[in-house]
Amino acid sequence: MFAEASDMWVGSKAELVSMYVRSDQRGQGVGGRLVDAFVEWAKGRGAARMHVTAYSENAAALRLYESRGFAPKSVTLAVDLDPGT
Known part of the structure; x- marks a missing residue:
């Protein structure tokens, strides 16, 4: 997703x-290449900032994004209202 600057965002942003990545493809650099392609796409559109969301329990995803320069900027809190979901 790409969004131009607005009253809320002083610069344009891209969000992954x-x-x-399928489990049989993990550990082969596929995720890194996908993130790198996203970064290049965002830069090409003139994004001033990029965002990505990952589950806090997904340590591998967090390591991947952090290895590409992403860093925590905010925290999203959630509660499951229906334990069956």
């Missing part, structure tokens, strides 16, 4: 909304 969802990414999944």
Whole structure:
């Protein structure tokens, strides 16, 4: 997703909304290449900032994003209202 600057954001931003690498492809650099392609796409559009969301329990994803320069900037808190979901 790409969003131009607005009243809320002083610069344009790109957000990697969802990414999944099949388990049989993990550890082969696929995720890194996908993130790198996203970064290049965002830069090409003129993004001033990039965002990505990962589950806090997904240590491998966090390591991947942090290895590409992403750092925590905010915290999202959630509660499951229906334990069956």
